Amino acid sequence: MKLERLISMIYMLLNNEVVSASALAEKYGVSQRTIYRDIDAICAAGIPVVSYQGVNGGYGIIESYKMDRSLLGTYDVGSLITVLHSMSTVFDDERAMETVRKLQTIQKDDRPPNLSMDMGSLRSYNESLRMLRSAISDRHAVEFEYVSGKNERTRRAVEPVSLHYQYDTWFLFGYCRSRNDYREFRLSRMAELRLLPDRFERRHDASPQRMTFEKFRWNDHIDVVLRFSSESMAKALDYFYDAERSFNPDGSLTIRLKLDNAVGEKRLLSIILSFGSEAEIIEPLELRQTLKDTIQKISRIYSQV
Template sequence: MKLERLISMVYMLLNNEILSASELADKYGVSQRTIYRDIETICAAGIPVVSYQGANGGYGIMEEYKMDRSLLGSYDVGSLVTLLQSMSSVFQDERASETIRRLQTIQGGQKSSSLNMDIGSRPFYRKSLQLLRDAINERKVIRFLYVNAKNERLEREVEPVQLLYRYDAWYLFGYCREREDYREFRLSRMTDLKALGLHFTANHKTREELPRPEAMPDRKTITVVLRISASSLARALDQLHIAEKQFHEDGRATLRFEVDERSLTNWLPAIILSLGEDAEVLEPPALREHLTAKLTSMLAVYSKR
């Protein structure tokens, strides 16, 4: 603990002009006498700490000793700080905060970064993300109930390996004991998540280290054409941004894009139905027929008394 405090103090001093003993004592939850001893230890290690007297006095490090800011460009430092700040907000990670302070020692008085990130730090995910990361670091088996692609709710015991963030969602990559193989689990489908007292010893490979699966054979692609009204244009573009867009004078737009055949009955109908009467399928006929059948089934549900 003392070594970690000493290392942290060095970076605090590098990142600030002058820090008083009382500020450092409050920061690390120790007495000022302990801080004095720590300063002596840092000096003995060859780091030139300077003592400043007076009302605004304290401790600092000789300017000549501070890290050369040319080692990293301003873009590099700013991007790293932004990414780490986002990670720190998700996991409330003091280690990430400490790394930010270290990087800021070479950032100097540079202007604020032009980049701002928020990688899915929704409050209702934070507790689960912290539990999963702790389980990964401590090599603990986890258990949870999971809704799979077949809408089955099954219990799973997993040896967690990695947290993945992609397509605006968090995933856990790990070794599933039931399947005896590696699997990905979407965080939003997990419930009753808990870390067990059981530790695993296997040295699992990360997702990137495992052999890539063989490429799936090319599937037939279908061209989809939608007409979107002006009142739902923004929502449609948020979800179908890959589409070729043709805007009309009346505020409507025609969206054209290609999908594989499975998408016509998989994810695409849900997006179109979410737009209600503001979306009309112009092509293909098969998608129109599928939506008609879907709407008929929905009407039957609401017509029951």
Template sequence: MKLERLISIIYKLLNHDVLSASMLAEEFQVSQRTIYRDIDVICAAGFPVVSYQGTNGGYGMMDGYKMDKSLLGSYDVNSLITVLRSLSTVFEDERAQGTIERLQTIGPEHHVTSLSVDLETRRTEPDALRHLRTAITRRNIVRFDYINAKNECTTRDMEPLRLHFKYRNWYIYGFCRTRRDYREFRLSRLMNLFVTQETFQPHQEVPKKAALSNQAQLEDVVIRVGTEALAEAMDQFHQVDKQFHADGSMTMRIPVYQPLEARWLWTILLGFGSGAEVLEPPALREILKEQLQNALKLYEDV
């Protein structure tokens, strides 16, 4: 613990002009006397720490002193800093912030940021990500209510293993004790999260997620998109075959696993309104037609 504190103090001094002993003591939850001893140890190790007197006094590194920058190039350093900043904001992770400070000491002094990462969390419970990450680190069982794709609500007990960010959403993966198997849950459908005090031991082997056995299980969904829905359709299906037509419309060919059961796909297609029409498969056209008719019934008396 002392060594970790000493290393953190060194990097803080490298990234700040002057830091007071009281400020360092408060951050590391130690006494100012301990900070004085730490500074003595850092000086003895060969780091040129300078003491500044006065009201705004404290400690800092000698002007011009920098860490060796040969470990990583400036591009690598700045890319890592950008990603870590986003993670530290999402998780309020002090360790990530500490890593950023260490990286800044070997980064260029003057750099214009060319990369920005925003890990959107509006679709999740505000504290769910932080609570789940803590549970993963401490190996605590978590309990939550979950709405599945069939709109059924169940209560799950889970051994959380890792968080994923994909398809613009956060997911938690782990061993579901309720189903006695590994499962992945989308955080936007998760409610009433509770981190228990019960801990678990990881299983010897974490099975890989079952993949589609072959591409033959994918079926093409062909849609014609009008000019008023081009941008939205390209946002939703940006890596598919597209064919533009003289009138400005576009045909998309979207490979989907079991499209007649893919309710997520129905939602997207219906969201285009009159801006898109399903051409194939015919059975999907009938499903969407039925969905629209059911929706209209809700407004018959309006």
């Protein structure tokens, strides 16, 4: 309890020019004598607390110890706090939270933040991220079961290099000992992640081959027209937020986009199937027929129900 009070007092002193002993005693529900002892303990820890005499006297921290407020504007500080707070939640990173608390001491106003971000996910997902981050820092190899884009299940031994987040997905970039080359792995396709006992000495200077969103976009080749019922408009816009759209008099939504490869076609069909009867492929007829054939295959699977 005393440690928590001391830490809180330090940040209160950092956030204020001068704070009286009586105000501190009232805030923490202790006597002024206890506050005096706490101030002595803070000074002994190397934090330069000075006392000011007079009617408006009290305690403060010398200005040269505080971060210069002019280095960062309010927008910069608020953005940094938002990002660091989200990262500290994902990785349970006390160092990031310490930086957040330091940045809060130079905020020029106490208005509520106008930006928030939550990169958190399922608990097991966050635990994998923390394990991988630790492995990267300690240069520990890892092993996991992985499902490739070709739906092949393999075990991979990897020397992890970096984690990156894009398109709402976490990726691990590392040197795959199983393939003797650098690879990117989606965390969502990993299972049975564990640290290997050995540390690696190899220097990894390679950068990840950044995935381009073109793999998942539909452009350049086939014009596709989709219609969604009024009950599924929100979901459709979530999937096709950058496509051409038009709202119809009957309340339905028409989406127009371009499809360029087999990967895009398979993904599109999977999305349309997830809408059930609330979505329809209008054009082209070939894609409409492909969806019909897929539905018939599904129907045969459940023919005995």
